[in-house]
Amino acid sequence: MILYRRTILGGLLALPVLSRPQAAEPKRVVASFSILADMVKQVGEDRVAVRALAGPDQELHGFEPRPSDLQAVAQADVMVINGLGLEGWADRIAKAAGFRGTAVVASRGVKALKTGHNHGRGQSHDHGAFDPHAWQDVANAKLYVANIRDGLAAADPANATAHGAAADRYLARLDALDTEIRALLAPIPRERRRIITSHDAFAYFADAYGVDMLAVAGAWRDSEPSARELTALIAQVKRQNIRALFLENAGSGTALRTLASEVGATIGGRLYADALSGPDGPANSYIAMMRHNAGIMAAALKEQ
Amino acid sequence: MLPRPRFAVLLLLPLVFAPPAAGQVFDQGKVQTREFRSPAMAAQAAHGLESENIFGLTLGSDVDPAGSKSAALEVGGRIGTRGGRYAAFGAKLEFAFGVTDHFAAAVSLLGGWRNSSNVPGQADLNALAFDGVGAELRWRFLERGPSPVGVTLHIEPSLRRIDERSGETGFGWAAENRLIVDGALVPDRLFVAANLIYDVEAFRPKGSPQEQASTGGVSSAMAWQVRPGLLFGADIRYLRAHEGLALDRFRGWAVFAGPTLFWHFAESAWLSASYAFQLAGREQGVANTFDLGNFPRQMLKFKIGMEF
Numbered sequence: 001m002i003l004y005r006r007t008i009l010g011g012l013l014a015l016p017v018l019s020r021p022q023a024a025e026p027k028r029v030v031a032s033f034s035i036l037a038d039m040v041k042q043v044g045e046d047r048v049a050v051r052a053l054a055g056p057d058q059e060l061h062g063f064e065p066r067p068s069d070l071q072a073v074a075q076a077d078v079m080v081i082n083g084l085g086l087e088g089w090a091d092r093i094a095k096a097a098g099f100r101g102t103a104v105v106a107s108r109g110v111k112a113l114k115t116g117h118n119h120g121r122g123q124s125h126d127h128g129a130f131d132p133h134a135w136q137d138v139a140n141a142k143l144y145v146a147n148i149r150d151g152l153a154a155a156d157p158a159n160a161t162a163h164g165a166a167a168d169r170y171l172a173r174l175d176a177l178d179t180e181i182r183a184l185l186a187p188i189p190r191e192r193r194r195i196i197t198s199h200d201a202f203a204y205f206a207d208a209y210g211v212d213m214l215a216v217a218g219a220w221r222d223s224e225p226s227a228r229e230l231t232a233l234i235a236q237v238k239r240q241n242i243r244a245l246f247l248e249n250a251g252s253g254t255a256l257r258t259l260a261s262e263v264g265a266t267i268g269g270r271l272y273a274d275a276l277s278g279p280d281g282p283a284n285s286y287i288a289m290m291r292h293n294a295g296i297m298a299a300a301l302k303e304q
Numbered sequence: 305m306l307p308r309p310r311f312a313v314l315l316l317l318p319l320v321f322a323p324p325a326a327g328q329v330f331d332q333g334k335v336q337t338r339e340f341r342s343p344a345m346a347a348q349a350a351h352g353l354e355s356e357n358i359f360g361l362t363l364g365s366d367v368d369p370a371g372s373k374s375a376a377l378e379v380g381g382r383i384g385t386r387g388g389r390y391a392a393f394g395a396k397l398e399f400a401f402g403v404t405d406h407f408a409a410a411v412s413l414l415g416g417w418r419n420s421s422n423v424p425g426q427a428d429l430n431a432l433a434f435d436g437v438g439a440e441l442r443w444r445f446l447e448r449g450p451s452p453v454g455v456t457l458h459i460e461p462s463l464r465r466i467d468e469r470s471g472e473t474g475f476g477w478a479a480e481n482r483l484i485v486d487g488a489l490v491p492d493r494l495f496v497a498a499n500l501i502y503d504v505e506a507f508r509p510k511g512s513p514q515e516q517a518s519t520g521g522v523s524s525a526m527a528w529q530v531r532p533g534l535l536f537g538a539d540i541r542y543l544r545a546h547e548g549l550a551l552d553r554f555r556g557w558a559v560f561a562g563p564t565l566f567w568h569f570a571e572s573a574w575l576s577a578s579y580a581f582q583l584a585g586r587e588q589g590v591a592n593t594f595d596l597g598n599f600p601r602q603m604l605k606f607k608i609g610m611e612f
Contacts, residue, residue, distance in 0.1 A: 079329075079330075081330055083330065083332045084332070084335065090329070090330055091328055091329050091330055094329040094330070095329060099329060103329045103330045103331070104330075105330050105331060105332050105333070107332070108331075108332060108333050109333070110335075111336050111337060111338040112335050112336070112337050112338070113337065113338065113340065114337050114532070130335060130337065203340075207340050207341050208341075231369045231370055231371045231372060231402070231405075235369060235405055
């Protein structure tokens with residue numbers, strides 16, 4: 001009898017615990033690189049557990065999947081890629097892993113820039129059909145966010161409203177970011193906005209914010225430029241008196257250092273193109289990255 | 305639990321053996337493209353074309369920058385003459401290098417194949433031969449870009465053991481000289497060029513006295529960049545043939561016209577092709593619509609090059 005009473009009492013005590021709604025497991029999301037992972041986190045908040053295949057400061061162009069990546073993709077509810085040809089391996093890895101979740105192409109709907117950037121007169125390269133670095137224009141990033149929001153909502157309809165509300169808040173912050181970048185560059189006369197980078201990844205930024213950018217290496221090339229290309233670029237830099245030179249966080253930048261030494265310029269800092277910095281770095285989120293890039297560009301151009 | 309490292313790599317095997325796309329996992333949709341809003345970026349994206357070879361038979365003014373190296377194979381054809389059957393194809397294997405940003409040089413090996421029969425004044429011939437050696441010197445006085453037009457002097461001397469036209473053996477020399485002017489009518493879209501032409505040649509066939517000839521003329525070409533690295537165009541040229549090295553005794557004239565193609569088909573490789581036919585001409589002392597004594601009925605040029 002005593003045992004029976006204790007059982008009933010225990011059951012009554014346990015009732016509030018059992019009746020409390022269970023916190024849903026966060027959806028597992030794999031993003032191809034750290035910038036997309038950050039956008040997913042901003043929209044999915046604690047409703048998602050995000051993993052970036054290419055993490056902070058990691059070059060995406062030469063990405064080689066590891067066994068653990070394959071496992072992560074196999075277990076993912078959502079996989080987000082940039083598209084525009086950036087992740088040529090994405091379909092293959094998703095099929096190999098037996099991915100059955102929601103596939104999101106973040107750049108869907110973006111009006112892409114065609115590739116074919118030259119690196120000084122006479123240096124022309126065919127990199128593929130489209131320049132994939134569309135997130136470098138905040139207006140495009142807003143499309144990315146909308147696609148991610150829709151993808152998360154499709155994978156997790158119960159949280160669609162929450163994803164939508166978080167996306168709206170994030171979109172408002174992106175609007176503010178866009179205004180901030182324009183304000184940073186506004187005091188610099190248009191004709192002085194000329195920059196050299198170690199990687200041809202800033203065409204969207206250049207076009208959106210009125211900066212002319214030359215790159216030492218092409219968007220799809222891991223190799224350093226040839227002597228011919230470098231020679232032409234040195235001549236162009238001297239001719240146009242370009243003094244603002246920047247390294248990119250992923251990649252060696254050897255050619256840019258050679259260029260800087262040839263033209264007697266100093267390297268103005270490190271731009272973030274394809275990857276965020278680590279958590280303690282200056283570009284630990286997409287917004288921080290864009291703010292950092294615009295900030296050091298503006299500072300270098302003002303000093304000219 | 306993660307598999308032990310030794311076996312973890314086995315997980316990557318499906319990547320190797322996964323069948324290529326039967327249905328895409330990621331659907332990009334149809335990608336719409338747009339042009340650059342910034343004219344400077346648009347100009348940059350539209351290729352800073354090197355103009356030397358984009359006009360076909362007419363040359364452009366750009367000069368290989370200092371330290372650059374390139375190789376090219378050029379095949380030129382001359383087809384048709386007055387009477388009989390005539391076709392001559394000359395090949396030039398060229399290695400070029402930029403000495404300074406405004407002076408480039410090249411050395412070349414010359415070869416050729418000639419097939420002629422029943423051509424008045426020429427023995428029937430069907431032969432492939434090594435012709436000689438050549439060089440190319442290009443001085444640029446004005447650079448396209450900083451200046452609205454580029455101006456370059458092009459001198460192309462050669463030593464030959466076979467007469468380019470008749471195929472006779474002997475010894476001779478020649479020089480193709482051009483004063484080149486070019487520019488962009490529509491930036492990075494429409495290019496135009498003009499060449500002032502002065503070619504000289506002297507050849508002594510075995511057992512015969514030396515023959516000297518010169519050709520003067522002008523050519524003009526335009527090329528339209530239909531997409532980055534791909535240009536179509538047209539070339540027109542007016543040529544006057546003379547005896548003697550200094551445009552001495554007039555022998556005839558001809559006008560040629562035809563289409564051109566330039567394609568930068570790989571990161572460091574390009575090809576150029578052009579065809580021209582004789583629109584009109586007159587050989588001195590011969591009543592004919594064309595000058596087929598001094599010039600061919602049709603000319604071809606194909607050149608493929610690679611930069612290092």
